[in-house]
Every structure is written in structure tokens, then in C-alpha cells.
Amino acid sequence: MNRTMITATNTLGQLQHKMDIIGHNISNIQTNGYKRKESYFNDLLVQEFKNQKQENETGRLTPLGIRQGTGARISQSQLINSQGSIKSTGRNLDNALEKEDLYFRVRVSDDKGEDTRFTRDGAFHLNPVSNNPEQMMLVTGKGYPVLDENDNPIIIDGSIKNLTFSKEGQLTAEADNGNRQIFNLGIISVKKPQLLEQIGENLLGLPANFDQLGIKEEDILTSLTGGLREGISLNQGALESSNVDLSKEMTDLMNAQRQYQFNAKSVTMADQMLGLINGIR
Known part of the structure; x- marks a missing residue:
């Protein structure tokens, strides 16, 4: 040739x-x-x-x-990983992360089992829990459970009157009877975004073989818990647009x-x- x-x-x-x-x-x-x-x-x-x-x-x-x-x-x-523009929606379940290194933690179930994924899409919804209709679970637009800082799904009891997200990523759910439940959203800070894989459906995940590459999870990301939560910047009632x-x-x-x-x-x-x-x- x-x-x-x-x-x-x-x-x-x-x-x-x-x-x-x-x-x-x-x-x-x-x-x-x-x-x-x-x-x-x-x-x-x-x-x-x-x-x-x-x-x-x-x-x-x-x-x-x-x-x-x-x-x-x-x-x-x-x-x-540059920051997209923030647009106001006025919807109390919409949340925009205002720092480009921050991601929400969500749980995804597939044929291989359950795994933790990361997303910047803060358009959340409330779905009834299948085995208890009196409980509501915080999920993404695709129906994936949003996790708290301990990697547990956020499940709210009772009839919800109001939901408030603080700037530090704390969710306060107020029921009709006046009871309050408080959850800390599971949010991470990504140090090396190039080591994350695009999984699809606007989700990112750790590479399947990152341990074979001699890289530890803490070298890629940090879970913002305790005093580190001061580094979170959340804007309720707004969404981040694509950076395209x-x-x-x-x-x-x-x-x-x-x-x-x-x-x-x-x-x-x-x-x-x-x-x-x-x-x-």
C-alpha cells in the first residue's frame, strides 16, 4: 500500500x-x-x-x-471541569454546586451490583419508598438515590412540609407535625478529575482498575465530612448549566x-x- x-x-x-x-x-x-x-x-x-x-x-x-x-x-x-453558569429555578429541590471540584454522591444499581457514582446534576426529586409509602427518598432525575455523608440513602419520614438546603450541604426536612430531620448530603471534592470515568447518564465513577494503577481513592477524591464541610458551597433553588x-x-x-x-x-x-x-x- x-x-x-x-x-x-x-x-x-x-x-x-x-x-x-x-x-x-x-x-x-x-x-x-x-x-x-x-x-x-x-x-x-x-x-x-x-x-x-x-x-x-x-x-x-x-x-x-x-x-x-x-x-x-x-x-x-x-x-x-470548569464551572457552568448558574441559573435560578426557584424550585426547592434544585441545588447547584458553586465550586468546580464538588460532586454529589449517588448510588447506582446494575447487573454488577450496587456502586457509588458522582454527579453535578442537582435536580433532585422525592420518591416513595417501595416497602413504606409513608417514607420519601431523595433521588436524582434518573431515580438514583442521593447519599448522605455516611453513604446511606436519604429517607425522610412523615408528611413533608418544607425542605431547606444550607450552603454547607445540610438538608433540613420539616414535617407537618413540626418534627425536623437533618441530613448531611454526601459531597466529595475531586483532586484529579482526569482519573474519573464517564459512566453515562451524566455520572462519573472511579476507574475499575485504579488499585492496579497504584493509585488510592484518597489520591483522587476527598469526602467532605466534619470540619471539611465548610468547603462546600451549595445554592438552593438553582441549577448549574452545561459548560459546553x-x-x-x-x-x-x-x-x-x-x-x-x-x-x-x-x-x-x-x-x-x-x-x-x-x-x-
């Missing part, structure tokens, strides 16, 4: 992956608390041909020999499409050149 074809095809698949990432960002522009991803390219290994007989050439500005590239690949797909900038994403998408077209054209031109060579008699 022509060397030009090899170089172009190596890059085409990576450009398609970049466009998929951009498309995913654009599709989540209205998702509360969504964090966009950005990909970065690096050159693959370069092959050098030493065809120079003389090592010193007067006036030469470029390195000796011929260097041929083999394409490019995505070297990093980075989670951009549509104009930037469209510009990046057009650039990626042009690069894809250029590499596809290189394959076509290389095929035409091979056709001309094969046609020589």
Missing part, C-alpha cells in the same frame, strides 16, 4: 473519534452539570532516512536526512471535518497515482 494511504488512514479513524466527542458535547448542551471533553492529538512515530553523505553542510537550516510521518492519534481525551460553548464546539467540528476531508483526499490522490503507475507500459 502507498505510504500516503497508510498515513492518511491512520489519522482518519482518530479524527472520527474526535468528531464523536464533539458531537457528544453538543448533544449535552442542555444537560444540567454536564462537563465537556476535549481531545488532543500527537504525531505517531516518525521514520528517519539518513540519505546524506556529508554530516556538515554549509548554510543548512533543517536537520539531516528525510523524516516521514505515519499519521496522528488522540493522545488525551480530557474532561474539562456551542460556538467553540462548532468551530472545532468544522476544523475536524476539514482535516478529515484532507486526509480522505490524500487517499484518493494516492489511489490515482497508483493507477497511473499501473497503466504505464
Whole structure:
């Protein structure tokens, strides 16, 4: 196969992956608390041909020999953890985290069992507990239980009159009979967001093999309990918007499409050149 074809095809698949990432960002522009991803390219290994007989050439500005590239690949797909804009909703179950390193803890059940995940989407709801309709559980919009600081689901007894979330993430539930229940929301501070995996449904989680990588959970995140809760900044009656900038994403998408077209054209031109060579008699 022509060397030009090899170089172009190596890059085409990576450009398609970049466009998929951009498309995913654009599709989540209205998702509360969504964090966009950005990909970065690096050159693959370069092959050098030493065809120079003389090592010193007067006036030469470029390195000796011929260097041929083999394409490019995505070297990093980075989670951009910048703060999205805060929009007021006036709904007392909506909560926005006002620091970019903070995440709510939620519990997810799947075929593999139960696990703890993290989200910035603070649009909460109250669902009746299946075995006790007089109790209400605080859940996310997808129905996942919101956890307290001890990793227990937040279950409220009795008929609820009012719910109040403090700036430090403390939930006070007032019943019709005047009784009050207090819960501390399970909130973490993420030190290394790039080590978290996007699980889907606007959730992040620890990598399955992080212990094999020689990394401890406390190196990635910190549970804000006790005196650390002073670092929490919660805004009740508001939600955080996605941090996706549509104009930037469209510009990046057009650039990626042009690069894809250029590499596809290189394959076509290389095929035409091979056709001309094969046609020589």
C-alpha cells in the first residue's frame, strides 16, 4: 500500500473519534452539570532516512536526512471541569454546586451490583419508598438515590412540609407535625478529575482498575465530612448549566471535518497515482 494511504488512514479513524466527542458535547448542551471533553492529538512515530553523505553542510537550516510521518492519534481525551453558569429555578429541590471540584454522591444499581457514582446534576426529586409509602427518598432525575455523608440513602419520614438546603450541604426536612430531620448530603471534592470515568447518564465513577494503577481513592477524591464541610458551597433553588460553548464546539467540528476531508483526499490522490503507475507500459 502507498505510504500516503497508510498515513492518511491512520489519522482518519482518530479524527472520527474526535468528531464523536464533539458531537457528544453538543448533544449535552442542555444537560444540567454536564462537563465537556476535549481531545488532543500527537504525531505517531516518525521514520528517519539518513540519505546524506556529508554530516556538515554549509548554510543548512533543517536537520539531516528525510523524516516521514505515519499519521496522528488522540493522545488525551480530557474532561474539562470548569464551572457552568448558574441559573435560578426557584424550585426547592434544585441545588447547584458553586465550586468546580464538588460532586454529589449517588448510588447506582446494575447487573454488577450496587456502586457509588458522582454527579453535578442537582435536580433532585422525592420518591416513595417501595416497602413504606409513608417514607420519601431523595433521588436524582434518573431515580438514583442521593447519599448522605455516611453513604446511606436519604429517607425522610412523615408528611413533608418544607425542605431547606444550607450552603454547607445540610438538608433540613420539616414535617407537618413540626418534627425536623437533618441530613448531611454526601459531597466529595475531586483532586484529579482526569482519573474519573464517564459512566453515562451524566455520572462519573472511579476507574475499575485504579488499585492496579497504584493509585488510592484518597489520591483522587476527598469526602467532605466534619470540619471539611465548610468547603462546600451549595445554592438552593438553582441549577448549574452545561459548560459546553456551542460556538467553540462548532468551530472545532468544522476544523475536524476539514482535516478529515484532507486526509480522505490524500487517499484518493494516492489511489490515482497508483493507477497511473499501473497503466504505464
